[in-house]
Amino acid sequence: xxxxxxxxxxxxxxxxxxxxxxxxxxxxxxxxxxxxxxxxxxxxxxxxxxxxxxxxxxxxxxxxxxxxxxxxxxxxxxxxxxxxxxxxxxxxxxxxxxxxxxxxxxxxxxxxxxxxxxxxxxxxxxxxxxxxxxxxxxxxxxxxxxxxxxxxxxxxxxxxxxxxxxxxxxxx
Amino acid sequence: xxxxxxxxxxxxxxxxxxxxxxxxxxxxxxxxxxxxxxxxxxxxxxxxxxxxxxxxxxxxxxxxxxxxxxxxxxxxxxxxxxxxxxxxxxxxxxxxxxxxxxxxxxxxxxxxxxxxxxxxxxxxxxxxxxxxxxxxxxxxxxxxxxxxxxxxxxxxxxxxxxxxxxxxxxxxxxxxxxxxxxxxxxxxxxxxxxxxxxxxxxxxxxxxxxxxxxxxxxxxxxxxxxxxxxxxxxxxxxxxxxxxxxxxxxxxxxxxxxxxxxxxxxxxxxxxxxxxxxxxxxxxxxxxxxxxxxxxxxxxxxxxxxxxxxxxxxxxxxxxxxxxxxxxx
Numbered sequence: 058x059x060x061x062x063x064x065x066x067x068x069x070x071x072x073x074x075x076x077x078x079x080x081x082x083x084x085x086x087x088x089x090x091x092x093x094x095x096x097x098x099x100x101x102x103x104x105x106x107x108x109x110x111x112x113x114x115x116x117x118x119x120x121x122x123x124x125x126x127x128x129x130x131x132x133x134x135x136x137x138x139x140x141x142x143x144x145x146x147x148x149x150x151x152x153x154x155x156x157x158x159x160x161x162x163x164x165x166x167x168x169x170x171x172x173x174x175x176x177x178x179x180x181x182x183x184x185x186x187x188x189x190x191x192x193x194x195x196x197x198x199x200x201x202x203x204x205x206x207x208x209x210x211x212x213x214x215x216x217x218x219x220x221x222x223x224x225x226x227x228x229x
Numbered sequence: 230x231x232x233x234x235x236x237x238x239x240x241x242x243x244x245x246x247x248x249x250x251x252x253x254x255x256x257x258x259x260x261x262x263x264x265x266x267x268x269x270x271x272x273x274x275x276x277x278x279x280x281x282x283x284x285x286x287x288x289x290x291x292x293x294x295x296x297x298x299x300x301x302x303x304x305x306x307x308x309x310x311x312x313x314x315x316x317x318x319x320x321x322x323x324x325x326x327x328x329x330x331x332x333x334x335x336x337x338x339x340x341x342x343x344x345x346x347x348x349x350x351x352x353x354x355x356x357x358x359x360x361x362x363x364x365x366x367x368x369x370x371x372x373x374x375x376x377x378x379x380x381x382x383x384x385x386x387x388x389x390x391x392x393x394x395x396x397x398x399x400x401x402x403x404x405x406x407x408x409x410x411x412x413x414x415x416x417x418x419x420x421x422x423x424x425x426x427x428x429x430x431x432x433x434x435x436x437x438x439x440x441x442x443x444x445x446x447x448x449x450x451x452x453x454x455x456x457x458x459x460x461x462x463x464x465x466x467x468x469x470x471x472x473x474x475x476x477x478x479x480x481x482x483x484x485x486x487x488x489x490x491x492x493x494x495x496x497x498x499x500x501x502x503x504x505x506x507x508x509x510x511x512x513x514x515x516x517x518x519x520x521x522x523x524x525x526x527x528x529x530x531x532x533x534x535x536x537x538x539x540x541x542x543x544x545x546x547x548x549x550x551x552x553x554x555x556x557x558x
Contacts, residue, residue, distance in 0.1 A: 117542055146479060150471050150501060179477070181470040190470035192478070200338050222475075225391065225500040225508075 061118045061198040065090070066111065068137040069128070072109040077133075081110065084127030088203045090114040109136070146176070148194045149210065153219035155189045156182070164193075166213050173197035173206035231551045232271075234260035234303045235313035236296045236325055238289055241339050241366070241443040243280060244536030245543050246310060250276045256547055259343050260303030263313075271304035296321070300328045305548060306555050307335035307361075310343075311539075316431070316440060316456075319346040330354045335554065337546040339366035339539055345440045345456065348447045359548050366542035368441045369394055369515040372531040372543060378449060379520075385521035387449045394441040396513030396533040397425045397432035402499075403511050406472045406481050412465060412471055414421065434463035435484060436499040442486040442497060450490050462498040475501050481509060488504040513554035 071077045078095075086093055096111040116124065121140060130134060156162070164175045179193035195210075197203040207223065214221040232250075234241055235258055242443035249256050257273040263283065268274060268290030284290040300308060308329035312322050319342035326336050326343050330351065338344065343351060344364045355362035357520055365375040369392070374463070378387070393399050397419055404415040416433070431437050439459040447456050464484050475482050480502075485500045485508065507528040512514045515533030521524050532538040 145303055148480075149499065150474055150482070152466060152468055152471050179385060179474055181474065183468075183470065188466070190468045192474040220462070220499075222467075222471065222482060222499050222501055223488075224480075225483075225502045225506070 062115045063118055063121070063185075064093075064113065064114050064141045065121065065124075066113045066139045066172050067135055069110045069112060070134040070136050071108050071110065071132075073106050077108065078110065080131045081128065081133045082112075084124060084131060085112070085114055085116075087127060088116065088124040089123065090116045090121045093144075117174070120192070128172045144196045144198065146194060147198055147207070147224055148177075148192060148205055149190050149207070149224065150190060150222040151214065151219050152190045152222070153188050153217065155180070155191055155219065158217035158219065163210075163213055163217070163219075166209055167195060170201040170202075170206060170209065172199075230254050231307065231547070231555045232259045232273075232305045233257070233307045233309055233547065234262075234299055234305040234329075235309045235311070236299065237260050237309075237313070238263035238283055239311070239313065240536045241311040241350060241543070242309075242428060243283075245286060245311065245373045246276050248537065248540045248544060252544075254544065254548060255278055255551065256544075259295070259305050260299040262294070262296035262299040263289050264294065264296075264425040266290040266292045267299040269299055269303040270292070287354070291292035296325060297328065300325055301332075305334060307337055307550055309543060309547070310336060310340055310491075311366075311543070312340060314340050314342045316342055316345070316436065319343045323347050326351055326362070327354065330358050333358050333360055333549045337361075337363045337366075337543055337550070339364070339543060341367045341437075341440050344447075345443045348444070349453065349458060361554065363546035363549065364444070365546050366539050367444050369517055369529075370396075370514055370528045370531065370533040370535065371538035371541045372465060372517060372533070374517055374529060374544070375448065376446070376545060377527070377529065377551070382519065382521055382527070386525045387519055387521050388491070389520040390445060390449070390487070390517065391508060391520075392442070392445075392486045393483055393508055393510060393515055394486050394533070395432055395435070395438040396515060397429065398435070398438070399510065399515070400424050400513045401433070402464060402467070402472070402481070402483055405467065405469055406476065409469050409473070410469055411469055419463040427479075432507045433465045435461045435486075437485060438486045439497045441490055442495060446488050446490070446495060452490060454495055458495055460494075460496040460498070464499050473504055476504075479504055482523075483509060 086187040092114045094113040168174045176196045180191040260269040265288040279289045322340045323343045346490045401415040480501050486497045508516045518528045
């Protein structure tokens with residue numbers, strides 16, 4: 058499970074004076090964060106000297122406490138904070154004799170890794186003895202884990218003579 | 230005026246001959262050979278007459294004259310080699326091309342066999358002889374991919390390429406997705422439309438697309454990869470259900486040729502792809518996305534086959550040679 062990222066969204070309140078925003082952003086890179094978006098909000102009913110900023114960033118797991126401490130040191134007030142585990146999702150299609158080749162075993166081989174799991178499965182079975190098709194969505198904690206999960210699926214598909222259709226991953 | 234000899238008078242050869250007659254491009258055909266006959270005239274042949282003779286008799290010239298005779302004896306600057314592809318041996322086209330290069334003649338070909346199988350040798354021979362070997366028509370028909378790589382994207386590092394390079398497969402997949410046809414039904418329809426051969430193996434198992442990927446990879450990276458190095462899966466086991474399952478997610482399935490050298494990926498396989506992706510083209514169209522260091526992503530879309538469309542690629546090559554090399558009064 059190591060190497061995972063969390064996506065943090067936080068709403069900060071700071072004095073609307075030069076240098077304040079930079080002072081708030083600096084601790085984020087110090088904590089190893091990757092800032093995705095900075096959204097200024099000037100709410101009309103708010104005190105003129107106060108600036109509200111929403112920030113979305115990716116942070117390695119376990120670094121949030123350190124970041125909060127750093128922000129407090131800078132005198133930045135955190136109004137709200139949300140944390141969500143960042144998940145990689147990928148959808149593949151499997152075609153073949155899925156039931157005869159033990160679909161639950163196929164799914165298990167992903168689930169039992171501990172780092173990836175099948176989170177959705179849609180299936181269509183036209184008739185007995187005909188090949189069936191299924192759409193499988195896998196989620197994993199990191200990109201590397203996703204690659205490892207897909208490598209397992211490729212191996213299993215090969216062993217079970219299933220046709221695995223992978224997504225075209227956006228630009229290398 | 231540039232003089233050319235044309236070897237092969239099938240659909241592509243007829244298209245080239247017809248367009249050279251119709252358009253005043255400063256190119257004269259001084260030799261022609263089909264599989265059964267040949268003819269030569271240093272002052273220029275009467276093409277309309279020869280094409281009529283071909284239609285009537287099944288051959289165009291003198292049956293005592295062979296393609297090799299035309300290559301050896303005709304008065305020409307560039308050879309147009311458009312005989313049918315032999316993907317296993319590349320012959321007799323490799324022999325024709327070598328013979329012309331050895332005579333210090335430029336060569337333009339639409340033939341995938343020689344370029345996929347013997348590119349290094351033929352390219353080296355052309356360089357040694359100081360002549361051009363051009364093959365724009367071998368990949369993606371009318372799309373000027375080679376010119377784009379050579380000129381428009383000159384100086385760029387090509388990081389990866391992704392392509393829809395087989396019109397037959399793209400037609401079948403388009404029809405399966407649009408109408409819920411089975412693979413067999415869509416293949417039959419493709420045959421009726423003249424988009425698929427009686428034996429569709431070469432297309433539907435991704436061999437044709439893989440050969441084009443080999444040609445592109447060797448042209449771009451000079452890496453010497455061969456057909457056997459391409460990881461290949463065809464479309465013949467796809468089900469209408471699979472296309473419907475993809476469609477439920479706003480996606481479809483296309484046969485994608487993919488090369489990412491730094492990851493050692495050379496692959497032709499059916500892939501799930503978002504419907505609004507630029508590579509998702511309809512029917513027999515071809516498409517190619519190049520990922521480069523400076524220009525970033527560039528996608529080209531166009532017709533991948535057809536007599537006049539292929540002639541467009543060949544004539545583009547001929548005029549390039551004419552501008553760059555040929556100085557005749």
